[in-house]
Structures are given as structure tokens and as C-alpha cells.
Amino acid sequence: MNSARRSGLPGVDAENPIALTVTGRISRAVVPDLCAELERALSGPRGAALAPGASVDCDVGGVIRPDLVLVEAVARLGLVARRSGRTLRLRRVPPELRALLALVGLADVVALGEGPEERAAGPH
Template sequence: MTFARRSGLPGVNTENPIALTVTGRVSRAVVADLCVELERALADPGGAAPAPGAAVDCDVGGVTRPDLTLVEAVARLALVARRSGRTLRLRRVPPELRSLLDLVGLADVVALEEGPEEPERRVPDPR
């Protein structure tokens, strides 16, 4: 897990200075640690205060074997972000995690970054 402060161009309003990167396999032992680190980052964002309702970016593209433990981590991180008046936005969401979030109803709770358009699948004409 990595927290990074975003830096941008001078004079550009940075809406979201907090980013979280989750990589590898997420075990139940690290879920609480992820929440504590996010709470710390939200308590001291550094630089200008983010706008009310700003999102916390969470890059989950590097996770391996997404499972229900990762879904629990996402739910708890979303709760931590919501308690601070922000939302959790997932980036680079693997298809397996997207399916699990849909299954448990969390896809409507967290913001999922839209990926590139999938190529149109054509069904051959049965004639």
C-alpha cells in the first residue's frame, strides 16, 4: 500500500491531493492498517484543503486475486472516506473486482473509474 501526495502544475486547483495504491494480495490483517493510513492521510492532507465531497483515489490495478477480503477493504475505506466528507474513487478496477462489487451492491457506493471502451462484440448471423 502506498499513499502519495499529488503535485500538479502551479496555479492549477488540485481537487484531490490524496491517492492510495493497493497492490498484491489483500489479507484481513492489512484491512485495518489501510483504514488507519487513510484516516491519517485525510486528517493531514498537506497543502490546500480539498473541496468538500472531493474523492480519494484508490488505484487497485495492482491487486492479485481479487476476493471478498478486498471487497471488505473497499467497503471500509469507502466508509472512512465518507466519514470525512469525501468519496472513494477506484481506478484501474480489474474485471473480477468489478463483478464482486456489483454482486454485493457496492458498485453503487464507490465511484468506479470508467475504463476504455470495450470493442463491440458481434454475434455471427445464424443464416
């Protein structure tokens, strides 16, 4: 698992200075850390600069074997974003994660930023 705020994520709005990158295999033990990282980012100067309702990008393209633990992480990150008046937008979403989000009814709760064809194209 690796997560970091970074700029220059393909397709990220220039006005959105916060992007969370989640990679590797996600375990339940790291979900609170991911949420805390997003909370810190949103309460910091960059988060304060975001307009109300702005999206926070979360790149999940590097996740290994998406499962229900990742779905839980996405749901909890979405709640963190909503509590701050923002929305969570997933980027580079693997087809397996799209299917799981649809299965549990979360596909309409988080914004899915890119389709599988854009994920296959990779960074520009």
C-alpha cells in the first residue's frame, strides 16, 4: 500500500491541489491511515483552497486485486470528503472495482472519473 498527495496526476483539474494515490494490496489495517491522510489534506491550506463541492481525486489504478476491503476504504474516504463538503472522484478505476462498487450500490455515491479504455491508455 502506498498513498501520497501529488500533483500532475493525469486528468486532475489544475484547481484541485489534492490527489490521493492508493496502490498495492489494501488491508483493513491501513484504511484508518488513508482516512486520516485525507482528513489532514482537507484541513490543511490546500484543502481550504478548494471550493465547496470540489472533487478530491483518488487514483486507484495501482491497486492489486480489488476486493471488498478496497470498497470499504473507498466508502470511508467518500465519507471523509463529504464531511468536508467535497466529493471523492476515483481515477483509473479497475473494472473489478467498478463491478464491486455497482454490486454494493456505491457506484452512484462516488464519482468514477475514467472508464476502462482511459485506464488502458495510461498517463499522457
